[in-house]
Amino acid sequence: EAVVGEDLARLDTTVLARFHADLDLERTQHADSARLQLNAIRLIMRHLRAGQYRGSGVGS
Template sequence: MPRHADFVTSLAISVVSWQSGNGTRHYCAVRRGVLSVVGGRDVVIATREAVPGDDLAILDKTVLARFHADLESERTENVESTRLRLNAIRQMMYHLRPGHRTGVGMFS
């Protein structure tokens, strides 16, 4: 848009659409990224994962569903990783507490 202010925003799982000069609509599924508007007219998107397409229904059914499944898998992995780290810290705290006898237990 003319005289649009420059700005930057983060993107979650999104679909970006635009219209080419001949009026054809295009789409791109984006998994996380940064969208910026520069000079009131240039739109720039930086992302690690994007899938372009001309059919919004196909992007919605296949790509967005995969993006959401991948995101859920990452969340599960993060929970498991955090659980392991917390258990390791508990074990260290147990063995480092004052009055704990050395040579007894799992780390002897």
């Protein structure tokens, strides 16, 4: 993405701020994705364990 301007110091500050904001957003999205994956794994494990006690586990 281009940033237009003639003041190099201001451009530097603007570009760095944008990079930091993008990095923060990426980290947040990665953390949210990891949280969803862990919740899905926990749910699957809970169902598999419940199936062991009922005798209807995977492969029965």
